[in-house]
Amino acid sequence: xxxxxxxxxxxxxxxxxxxxxxxxxxSKSIMIDQLEAIEKQSKNKEQGEIDLALxxxxxxxxxxxxxxxDVAYKYFxxxxxxxxxxxxxxxxxxxxxxxxGASTADLAIILVDARNGVVEQTRRHSIIASLLKIPHVxxxxxxxxxxxxxxxxxxxxxxxxxxVAKSLGLNDVTYIPLSxxxxxxxxxxxxxxxxxxxxxxxxxxxxxxxxxxINLTDPRFPVQYVIRPQTDDLHDYRGYAGKVISGIYKKGDxxxxxxxxxxxxxxxIEHNGVExxxxxxxxxxxxxxxxxxxxxxxxxxxxxxxxxxxxxxxxVVLCWMDNKPLTTGNKYLLQINSRVVKSVIKEIEYxxxxxxLQKTDATSAGLNDVIKVKIKTxxxxxxxxxxxxxxxxxxxxxxxTSHVTVGACMIQ
Amino acid sequence: xSKYSLDYLDHLESEAIHIFREVAGQxxxxxxxxxxxxxxxxxxxxxxxxxxxxxxxxPLVHIDTGHNFPEALKYRDELAERxxxxxxxxxxxxxxxAKNLTEPKGKFASRNALQTFTLLDTIEExxxxxxxxxxxxxxxxxxxxxxxxxxxxxxxxxDPKLQRPELWNTYNGRINKGENVRVFPxxxxxxxxxxxxIRREKIELxxxxxxxxxxxxxxxxxxxxxxxxxxxxATDTVLKKTVRYRTVGDMTCTAAVESKADNIDDIISEIxxxxxxxRGETRIDDKVSEAAMEDRKKNGYF
Numbered sequence: 001x002x003x004x005x006x007x008x009x010x011x012x013x014x015x016x017x018x019x020x021x022x023x024x025x026x027s028k029s030i031m032i033d034q035l036e037a038i039e040k041q042s043k044n045k046e047q048g049e050i051d052l053a054l055x056x057x058x059x060x061x062x063x064x065x066x067x068x069x070d071v072a073y074k075y076f077x078x079x080x081x082x083x084x085x086x087x088x089x090x091x092x093x094x095x096x097x098x099x100x101g102a103s104t105a106d107l108a109i110i111l112v113d114a115r116n117g118v119v120e121q122t123r124r125h126s127i128i129a130s131l132l133k134i135p136h137v138x139x140x141x142x143x144x145x146x147x148x149x150x151x152x153x154x155x156x157x158x159x160x161x162x163x164v165a166k167s168l169g170l171n172d173v174t175y176i177p178l179s180x181x182x183x184x185x186x187x188x189x190x191x192x193x194x195x196x197x198x199x200x201x202x203x204x205x206x207x208x209x210x211x212x213x214i215n216l217t218d219p220r221f222p223v224q225y226v227i228r229p230q231t232d233d234l235h236d237y238r239g240y241a242g243k244v245i246s247g248i249y250k251k252g253d254x255x256x257x258x259x260x261x262x263x264x265x266x267x268x269i270e271h272n273g274v275e276x277x278x279x280x281x282x283x284x285x286x287x288x289x290x291x292x293x294x295x296x297x298x299x300x301x302x303x304x305x306x307x308x309x310x311x312x313x314x315x316v317v318l319c320w321m322d323n324k325p326l327t328t329g330n331k332y333l334l335q336i337n338s339r340v341v342k343s344v345i346k347e348i349e350y351x352x353x354x355x356x357l358q359k360t361d362a363t364s365a366g367l368n369d370v371i372k373v374k375i376k377t378x379x380x381x382x383x384x385x386x387x388x389x390x391x392x393x394x395x396x397x398x399x400x401t402s403h404v405t406v407g408a409c410m411i412q
Numbered sequence: 413x414s415k416y417s418l419d420y421l422d423h424l425e426s427e428a429i430h431i432f433r434e435v436a437g438q439x440x441x442x443x444x445x446x447x448x449x450x451x452x453x454x455x456x457x458x459x460x461x462x463x464x465x466x467x468x469x470x471p472l473v474h475i476d477t478g479h480n481f482p483e484a485l486k487y488r489d490e491l492a493e494r495x496x497x498x499x500x501x502x503x504x505x506x507x508x509x510a511k512n513l514t515e516p517k518g519k520f521a522s523r524n525a526l527q528t529f530t531l532l533d534t535i536e537e538x539x540x541x542x543x544x545x546x547x548x549x550x551x552x553x554x555x556x557x558x559x560x561x562x563x564x565x566x567x568x569x570x571d572p573k574l575q576r577p578e579l580w581n582t583y584n585g586r587i588n589k590g591e592n593v594r595v596f597p598x599x600x601x602x603x604x605x606x607x608x609x610i611r612r613e614k615i616e617l618x619x620x621x622x623x624x625x626x627x628x629x630x631x632x633x634x635x636x637x638x639x640x641x642x643x644x645x646a647t648d649t650v651l652k653k654t655v656r657y658r659t660v661g662d663m664t665c666t667a668a669v670e671s672k673a674d675n676i677d678d679i680i681s682e683i684x685x686x687x688x689x690x691r692g693e694t695r696i697d698d699k700v701s702e703a704a705m706e707d708r709k710k711n712g713y714f
Contacts, residue, residue, distance in 0.1 A: 002417065003424075070575060071557070073556055073557075073599070074556065075549070075550045075600070077604075081420075096577060100578060104581070216416055224430070224433040225437045228466065241433050241462070243426060243429070273464050282426050283418070283426050284425075284430055284462070321577050338437060391580075391581075394582070395582070396580075398584055398586060
């Protein structure tokens with residue numbers, strides 16, 4: 001059994017919460033006591049039937065206001081897969097929350113209301129999915145019951161979205177007509193949508209290939225922690241603990257430690273306390289090197305025949321996530337995996353309209369803005385372009401005084 | 413399947429080990445909060461994988477309410493001894509005396525809320541900057557929204573509306589003096605994932621997780637163990653039942669479930685077939701209000 005992480009993008013009006021509630025309900029992941037609790041609330045709200053949307057509202061303010069504030073994580077599994085859903089809200093602070101949820105997602109479900117078709121919000125969600133390089137996209141054309149399960153309505157939406165996908169370079173898009181309210185094409189294929197030949201949403205989620213999304217060709221190992229027991233029997237033990245974020249490492253491999261550039265060979269590999277011949281992404285491991293070189297947290301052990309770029313000048317697409325604005329000349333800490341360096345915003349090249357993709361000149365950025373910037377770091381960082389390797393191309397900016405995470409960087 | 417494919421448990425395990433090592437790399441004085449329950453026992457197994465052959469870069473810390481199951485305490489002491497790791501125990505009883513706190517009254521007088529005082533005092537005493545805990549997002553809907561690195565202010569309070577965005581697998585553990593971070597390495601695990609992992613890793617558990625005979629009373633459909641910590645009424649009938657515990661908390665706020673499952677396989681079959689959530693079935697303290705957990709967390713609770 002493997003694992004699929006996906007994000008659902010849409011607003012309450014698109015039936016997003018109902019869709020998630022339906023997936024949990026029909027896959028029997030909701031327990032009786034949880035159902036009783038929402039039944040009670042549904043009655044409190046004077047609604048006739050169970051409001052599946054209530055399952056995803058976690059905080060009191062959310063229930064009181066009928067909105068979602070933050071990304072909520074939900075879990076369900078079928079005999080084929082374990083699923084982790086990042087449920088991001090549709091309205092306030094949308095970009096910030098969707099970017100957060102999207103950063104770890106293998107797949108995005110973009111909800112389209114069949115009555116409204118492709119609208120501005122659909123474009124915004126799709127642009128974020130493309131910026132974050134989510135490998136797979138499902139366009140869920142919901143509320144088919146409200147358009148008489150019409151194939152023409154569905155076809156027109158598909159035609160419109162194909163254009164959006166083309167302009168954004170989304171090349172793995174699957175279209176599914178459904179009704180979350182009535183469960184059509186959610187778990188079982190619906191007779192009312194007999195003209196649709198593809199799989200139901202759940203069977204697609206169970207079968208979409210995600211293993212190939214893990215990069216096994218570019219070995220990167222950010223060192224998190226150095227293990228040195230310094231006991232009598234382990235006097236010379238020095239192990240570099242970290243996670244293989246991409247690629248494969250084998251005993252004897254020639255490696256280079258970045259940013260310093262020192263070279264050595266892998267002498268020994270430990271995985272879960274056992275000595276092994278190789279480790280691969282996304283396993284955690286301990287690497288031992290033949291030479292005693294100075295390595296500390298934040299260094300990257302890469303294979304000498306396949307090195308990431310190392311530089312102090314970065315071109316970055318940045319999503320700004322703080323109430324305080326970003327302006328040219330501001331200084332932040334930049335954290336990429338385990339490495340933290342001081343950095344300065346040298347130049348804002350443009351602001352990107354996430355509804356239209358239009359670029360405009362800007363000198364500052366506010367909450368939820370997406371901008372292209374040049375960043376200079378105080379010392380060199382090893383990185384890969386985000387579009388080549390998500391695992392080593394995404395970084396965060398941290399405010400040095402409040403310590404808050406204020407920006408998400410996709411390094412170009 | 414290629415030889416480079418991983419089971420979902422391997423993914424979850426590696427993610428948790430990565431989080432453990434981030435704690436070790438980012439904090440000066442971390443601690444692992446250990447209760448003797450299956451989730452914190454799972455954390456210990458993951459810590460072994462993250463740091464052996466080295467020592468844990470943190471002590472195990474237990475906030476003892478004085479209402480614990482003796483089986484869980486025995487397990488705790490034996491585990492620390494066997495691993496050769498440091499165990500710090502702080503007692504709620506002592507905090508009550510030192511600070512003149514008022515003990516809750518009533519039939520199931522729970523020290524669950526008082527635990528927070530002792531936890532915050534312990535954090536201050538040892539200047540802990542990160543406390544690792546075994547909370548999972550599937551347990552409860554306020555937890556479903558909490559970050560893996562969850563920043564608390566100097567009063568231990570969680571502000572759900574001011575959480576830091578948590579992107580990719582990059583964890584920002586920077587804090588101001590006096591603040592601390594609660595870290596949840598098994599956030600993305602479900603109850604069933606934990607049991608499957610315990611089976612796979614052949615992890616030993618306290619005996620109360622397995623079927624045994626016990627004197628209990630039936631309180632509104634929940635079976636509560638007869639102990640020195642609860643007051644029996646004239647109307648209570650003591651029943652002898654074959655039960656096991658699905659979660660291990662205090663004897664005053666944890667209910668048993670009727671079960672004949674005396675091994676992990678049977679427990680997993682029962683959980684797979686169950687229709688009631690873990691907390692719903694076994695926690696008396698969550699039923700108080702719709703937002704019971706959210707309120708406790710805002711006040712510094714785990």
